[in-house]
Amino acid sequence: MCVTCGCGGGEAHIDGHGMRYARPRRAVATPPAAASFRPAHGTLDARHAPGTSEAQILRIEQDILSDNDTQANANRSRFLARGLFVLNFVSSPGSGKTTLLVDTIRRWGTRSPVAVVEGDQQTAFDAERIRATGAAAVQINTGKGCHLDAHMVAQAADQLAEQAQLPSDGLLLIENVGNLVCPAAFDLGEAHKVVILSVTEGEDKPLKYPDMFRAADLLLISKIDLLPHLDFDVDLAVRYARQVRPDLPVIQLSTRSGEGCEAWLDWLAAGVAAVTKAPAA
Amino acid sequence: MHELSLAERVIGIVEGAARKAGARRVTRIALAIGALAHVEAETLQYCCEVVSRGTLAEGARIEVERTPGRAWCETCLAEVDLEQVGMPCTTCGGFRLKVTDGDQMRVVDVVIEPGAPA
Ligand SMILES: Nc1nc2c(ncn2[C@@H]2O[C@H](COP(=O)(O)OP(=O)(O)O)[C@@H](O)[C@H]2O)c(=O)[nH]1
Ligand SMILES: [Mg+2]
Ligand SMILES: [Zn+2]
Ligand SMILES: [Zn+2]
Ligand SMILES: [Zn+2]
Numbered sequence: 378m379c380v381t382c383g384c385g386g387g388e389a390h391i392d393g394h395g396m397r398y399a400r401p402r403r404a405v406a407t408p409p410a411a412a413s414f415r416p417a418h419g420t421l422d423a424r425h426a427p428g429t430s431e432a433q434i435l436r437i438e439q440d441i442l443s444d445n446d447t448q449a450n451a452n453r454s455r456f457l458a459r460g461l462f463v464l465n466f467v468s469s470p471g472s473g474k475t476t477l478l479v480d481t482i483r484r485w486g487t488r489s490p491v492a493v494v495e496g497d498q499q500t501a502f503d504a505e506r507i508r509a510t511g512a513a514a515v516q517i518n519t520g521k522g523c524h525l526d527a528h529m530v531a532q533a534a535d536q537l538a539e540q541a542q543l544p545s546d547g548l549l550l551i552e553n554v555g556n557l558v559c560p561a562a563f564d565l566g567e568a569h570k571v572v573i574l575s576v577t578e579g580e581d582k583p584l585k586y587p588d589m590f591r592a593a594d595l596l597l598i599s600k601i602d603l604l605p606h607l608d609f610d611v612d613l614a615v616r617y618a619r620q621v622r623p624d625l626p627v628i629q630l631s632t633r634s635g636e637g638c639e640a641w642l643d644w645l646a647a648g649v650a651a652v653t654k655a656p657a658a
Numbered sequence: 659m660h661e662l663s664l665a666e667r668v669i670g671i672v673e674g675a676a677r678k679a680g681a682r683r684v685t686r687i688a689l690a691i692g693a694l695a696h697v698e699a700e701t702l703q704y705c706c707e708v709v710s711r712g713t714l715a716e717g718a719r720i721e722v723e724r725t726p727g728r729a730w731c732e733t734c735l736a737e738v739d740l741e742q743v744g745m746p747c748t749t750c751g752g753f754r755l756k757v758t759d760g761d762q763m764r765v766v767d768v769v770i771e772p773g774a775p776a
Contacts, residue, residue: 587744
């Protein structure tokens, strides 16, 4: 259904169990009846109540994503109250999100507790890769859905809390479904979206998927150990990213060589320090 | 963009409001979708028609108002038109732009026929 990634609504599952909230039922697609676009500021002739004489206009004025945004704000308050620094990792499939999380958890060590929420359409492979490090992980399977939403993250956090694995004064790392389009619209209650662009992708991704780069607060350019074998132009990629998001901070790194990982850990540590200090008052 | 998931929310909002108002059915839905919104407006419109089947809004006409994109240019210190995120300021050619309008996705109003089904 989604023109970009072919996704549908689908049934989401957490660690193999159905989610507790229901989605409206959907019918099968057939071509629509005549649809109409109208220009901005045009008059809506419905105000003259067409059709039957009893027709009425009901004002609604509600954001389509208001249910998600309300839940996201509730998540954010909950996370802040616990001193949790929460990041939402977004990228194309294969940019190195899971590898980075595994590597980050290892390098982070015992500085503060870490838990992970993994989003994939299917399989619990990534959560298993995380658990192998000893960190807690919850797997959300979105089925045909192509992004996490704030309700899924709330339930994943509940599940961690039930297992006494939701940290306080630490890190919650959320790996979104690999997709540079859909996750851009959905606030999960994170402190920041972190977008990952690997050097095996095109430098022009920021211009091709501007909404995601505009939504991000940090760009990680990954797999830089491969740069000698490629003609990826890092400066050009950064320039394009900053065309859609002026001043976007950038860290270049490779989990393979370890280059840049220290700068990344410093960035994380600064974020954790800021949220764990804030609610102390 | 995940238009189907957005369409489910649109129909959910519309049905909720229509039920509360005691409507028999919804005959028209007006959406405001900014030019810079993270959605394919035509796909959303189509998905709304699909999702509305079997609901109070089945057969409703979906109208989409496109609000133009606007941005604050830090160089010109002025608000300028912005056709797409990633395009330069139309005045100075720079990219120090902050979107100020045109990224909304809203249900504006609906036309209902009041009263329970006869
Ligand atoms: N050369 C190199 N390969 C990497 C690096 N990080 C990840 N990869 C490889 O990229 C592939 C995809 O990684 P994965 O973490 O599963 O990506 P995800 O889909 O974004 O979670 C795997 O084969 C990784 O071994 C890196 O820093 N250097
Ligand atoms: Mg992964
Ligand atoms: Zn989509
Ligand atoms: Zn999608
Ligand atoms: Zn300008």
